[in-house]
Amino acid sequence: MPSAASPPINGDLPRQFASRDALNTLLAQEFPEAEGELSPIRGGREAAENKLRRIDARSYAKSRNHLNGAVTGLSPYIRHGVLSLPEVRDAVFARIRNRDEGGKLINELGWRDFWQRMWLDLGDGIHHDQEPFKTGHDAGAYSRELPADVRAGTTGLACMDGFRDQLVSTGWLHNHARMWMAAWLVHWRRVHWKAGADWFLEHLLDGDPASNHLSWQWVASTFSHKPYFFNRGNLERYSDGHFCDSCPSANSCPLEGSYDQLENRLFAPMPAIRETGNNRNQQRQRRSSGGASAALARPKR
Amino acid sequence: MTFQRPILWIHEEALGANNPALQAWPEAPAVFVFDTCWIQDARISRKRLGFLYENALDLPLTLRKGDVAAEVLAFARRHQADGVVSSSAVDPRLEQIGEAIDAELPLELLDPEPFVELPRPPRLGRFSRYWREAEAVVWEGYSAAR
Known part of the structure; x- marks a missing residue:
């Protein structure tokens, strides 16, 4: 894990945690108004790459509408820029044998891009x-x-x-x-x-x-x-x-x-x-x- | 605009190593600020904060909480910075924060890599209109890689 380029001073939030429970405790102290617990879904590049490796564009196209279908679970990582949309697009391209296999998944990445363009266009109008x-x-x-x-x-x-x-x-x-x-x-x-x-x-x-x-x-x-x-x-x-x-x-x-x-x-x-x-x-x-x-x-x- | 000693403001749309500000200035001090007003007003749950936190820990950032513009400017003073570099954002809330920073200290925004580069702005309004123009261009990247 990297360290901050800047030596810590008073008011900096900690970067070292003995466990995920310790992070949970810190968040409860620092943000008492934020309800609930941590999600079992972890943040970070490693978690994102694990999901990226498991992309199966063909199964996705067939089963995506089923709750237990082969959806990617990548949306939280894409939304926060842990994975970029071009990076996911290229990962799909690298895994498919022809355009048909990736059509549905690339289409969904297009939806993400579309919503972002709409937001730029509409601003708080959304x-x-x-x-x-x-x-x-x-x-x-x-x-x-x-x-x-x-x-x-x-x-x-x-x-x-x-x-x-x-x-x-x-x-x-x-x-x-x-x-x-x-x-x-x-x-x-x-x-x-x-x-x-x-x-x-x-x-x-x-x-x-x-x-x-x-x-x-x-x-x-x-x-x-x-x-x-x-x-x-x-x-x-x-x-x-x-x-x-x-x-x-x-x-x-x-x-x-x-x-x-x-x-x-x-x-x-x-x-x-x-x-x-x-x-x-x-x-x-x-x-x-x-x-x-x-x-x-x-x-x- | 070229800074000698900038700091980087990393926000929640670009918590990855491909953040263009981090790539352009890998040695510069960088900060992420939890926006306490937004957290309170939008009743953001701990899950979301933990997810942001874990993403931020993967990057060489100082983590703060409070008024984002004020914290970024204080971080700039702490490092005697002559400017702030960040990545351009879609969220109007982040755009407004950027404007507040820029009113005090020059802010340079770098664009993240786009999903698809179109010769002219696409027609929006409905997805089908946008996709009619974008789809073929997106797939050019696939043909090129074959």
Whole structure:
């Protein structure tokens, strides 16, 4: 481990720790207002390189939408510059035999670059609705506060409470889990995306305001042509039924239903949109063509 | 602008050895400051602070906490620095901190290596528009390496 180029003086934070527990104790003393414990996910170059070595672009392309799929877990390291985007791009290039194998993963790196460019463009504008909601509900219809049961992980939905627990204990969530949680909070619980997005940033090790806020806006429909939503079948499929098997709400699941049924339940009619026949048909086709397509084109957070 | 004795301000977008300021001035004293206002206002959890801390420990940095601009300027005085070098940031909060530093002592910002260099700024607004222009350029790097 390097030492600082500058001899320490009073007020410098320590660089030597006997253990990770000692770092945890130091942080508790120096930042008493910061809640929780350390994440099991370690910072630093070595941890980042371990993950970089394990990149499997082919498996990633096939399984990325599954919670147990071959996702890279690189986002926290990229976000803080431990790994640069060009470095990860070149690592992918070095591991693939042809362009097809790396297409999906390179595409996701493109998303990261896109969000950063949007942030440069919009500045603090990312904190505000980019466009009106396309849900038939006015922005004022969404609660500005994160509900207490969501924050505490006591909603009674095994999936959402499970995602909350992982978020709070590890600071990382699979992108699909982020999207489900965002969609559920905004469309089912009618909470404004900003309340959820800010809460995510309290915890996510990759907490990037641009990726995070604009992706929440994408789900909410204030940064897309239509709201993103899902149903129980989609969640069950990509989580291998893991949550539903033990869910106390399994017999009264609010996520249960066809996409058409849920659309009618969640959204108010929007005459302007319903009159544009072409858009409407495309939307139906994409949504009704099964679980896979419901997630494949979605942005990564 | 060429400094004789700069210090480096390392911020949370560039906590890696490829930070252009560290690469340009490997011997210069460097500092990372935990922004106590941001931590409090955004209710940043200990997990995130620990992750930043562990990243920072990998680099030859002095670690401080407090008002970032004030701490960076104090660090500059401690080393009788004639300027501050850092990497350009995307976050407007870091940009504002840079402006506050620059009001007292010249700040030079170095650009990190870009993911893709486009002949003209791409159209944003939706990912598909950007990617239509960027994708082929990104993949030129792959063809070149074959």
